[in-house]
Amino acid sequence: MSASPAPLGPFQDNLPRRHRLGAVWQWIFFAATIIGIFVLSALLLDILNESFGYVALEARVDPDTLAVDGVPLEDLPKEELIRILQDSLSASAFNKLNDEKPFEERSQANVYDLVIERVVKYKVLETWSLWESLIHSDEIRAQAAEEFPQAELRFVSWLTVETIRRPQSSEAVNAGVRTAILGSLWTIAITILVAFPLGVGAAIYLEEYARDDWLNRLIRTNINNLAGVPSIIYGILGLAIFVRALERLTSGAVFGLVNPTTANGRTILSAGLTLALLILPLIIINAQEAIRAVPQSLRKASLGIGATKWQTIWAHVLPNALPGILTGTILAVSRAIGETAPLVVVGASTAISFDPNLFSRFTTLPIQIYQWTSRPQGEWRHLAAAAILILLTLLLSLNATAIVLRNRYTKRF
Amino acid sequence: MTKKYNGEASGYPLREEGLRKRPRAGEILIQSILFFAGFFSIFTTLGIVYELGKEALLFFRTPEVKLWDFLTGTAWQPHINQFGILPLVTSTFITSAIAMTIAIPLGLAAAVYLSEYATEKVRKTLKPILEILAGIPTIVYGYFALMFVTPLLRSIFGRDVVEIYNMASGGLVMGILILPLVASMSEDALNAVPLALREAAYGLGATKLEVALKVVFPAALSGIAAAIIVGVSRAIGETMIVAVAVGAGPNFTFNPFRGAETMTGHIVRMSGGDLSYDSIDYNSIFAIGLMLFFITLTLNIISQRIVQRFREVYE
Incomplete structure (x- = not known):
């Protein structure tokens, strides 16, 4: 039997095409399955991208002016912080805080949070995502310096222990879950x-x-x-x-x-x-x-x-x-x-x-x-x-x- | 055929109280409690039908609302007493259609790949990923649609073509949400096709693709159809996806790049504010809910019927 594939001819002629078709479709099926993974990664990356980044913050009262004798605000003793609160808040607002939990029982960190929230009162002027913050950090600095000269540019993580610990608030920087x-x-x-x-x-x-x-x-x-x-x-x-x-x-x-x-x-x-x-x-x-x-x-x-x-x-x-x-x-x-x-x-x-x-x-x-x-x-x-x-x-x-x-x-x- | 064991006939007299079935109060009590638990779901259904029906009836009884205008009106503007549900229905169907054009081809292709091509190892890695995709809360998808897909669409098609809230982005992301559902149900159907069918086809000289598409796929068609309908x-x-990424007020439009409001999105927006009882707004969400309930119920029943009626039974 030499090369005489006559009876099988049409069948074999078809075969390479059928196999090619099979390979193409296998690839298509695989790609469809992989798309799920792509979307999942895109979703997670997008959320991570939004969770960190630069923030331009403007304080109503500059925390540096609240420092006493060169000691920065966050290192001040509790008594000093309470005094700042007392000076800046109305008597009724101060007493209300005291009623919620007496100041003697509050920790220094807690009183510091109160000073930041009630006295310093940060306000968010502009935010950037992580990607922008990493790639265009120089442009962001320039833009912030130009548009918000008073503001402080800070790289923040929106997800912190504080975010979990703090209750709702009217300002995003102070709000938690x-x-x-x-x-x-x-x-x-x-x-x-x-x-x-x-x-x-x-x-x-x-x-x-x-x-x-x-x-x-x-x-x-x-x-x-x-x-x-x-x-x-x-x-x-x-x-x-x-x-x-x-x-x-x-x-x-x-x-x-x-x-x-x-x-x-x-x-x-x-x-x-x-x-x-x-x-x-x-x-x-x-x-x-x-x-x-x-x-x-x-x-x-x-x-x-x-x-x-x-x-x-x-x-x-x-x-x-x-x-x-x-x-x-x-x-x-x-x-x-x-x-x-x-x-x-x-x-x-x-x-x-x-x-x-x-x-x-x-x-x-x-x-x-x-x-x-x-x-x-x-x-x-x-x-x-x-x-x-x-x-x-x-x-x-x-x-x-x-x-x-x-x-x-x-x-x- | 078999004779029942008879104690007396075999010469061992039965002790009267020993083996007789005694009524046991505890057992009966437990059985009644369990029956109540089983029956409870009927109350849920009755509750849905009764409450939705009652409030919807109140809605249609108000003089401002006419059933015919409700079904055919093209404007839903409660503050000027226009209650035409068509804008809500069209946007629901447009977003769903976009979602299904994503979910059906991709879901079926993924199902064929996982069931017919993937090795056990690949399957074991890919399937959990699809399951994770199905387990992500829909509000997260909504966030993704608004913060990622919408900007993407706007950069591709132009900012003046694509509105910030648009049906395309919501529909696309919804398709991704439904993809794993279609894929996993279809894969179950494909897996249920017996190996003998595939082997017979291979024996006749079919290629892998021909076996998958011309033998296995048709054999599993009823299960696949059911999966699509459930999708x-x-x-x-x-x-939540449409409430976050699509919703911008009822809008009678067929342009997927414009904002609109679906039935579900409208219910969420209306009830998000402080809704006073027995107002026409309050009653209207029940009417929309009733419509939604019947549409989805009909689809689910059709899907179950297809599975029952057209299932190919092998061996």
């Missing part, structure tokens, strides 16, 4: 307390007890549909039910608590309950899968030695399903932490400078990010970037916990 |  973080934690605590037992209970019922009749089919279909309802609808539901109809409960009036801040039901409790409704279907679906993965033989063995149904579930099914249930719950909770829309509708406030409690007005991290992003002034957007970094760190550590749980404790049967 | 439903209900 303390109240937002506390609000998020409170809200999530309520969400977990309500959604976890309800969700796991529902999953146990559906997997272990429910017969395949119309009612249980309805419940199952309903849960699947609820998982697809947009989160903002839950917000509207929360507004109508928790904020409005159950106002006496959610504002704390039922418990005889009259809230001085008059939250009108727009409280942390309402927010937590709304988010609980939102993640309930997710928790149920995840817990169902975890329970389903527990092999039937375990149940049969337990029932066979005379355990009741509940004893079997409690002693054998749940312990074996727990890692899966917890992983699913953590993922659902991290979804709740990042939710913004329903809380806007439920009525999160933004200017909160006090530590929230169950029945007080509230703000959360995503709400704060939303509000700061919506403001036209650049400095707030830098602060929003810092808050995003905090939020992402929180979520990333939660997700890492979920992955560790899944890998370490999930049993394969 | 659309997600896009329509997405809120």
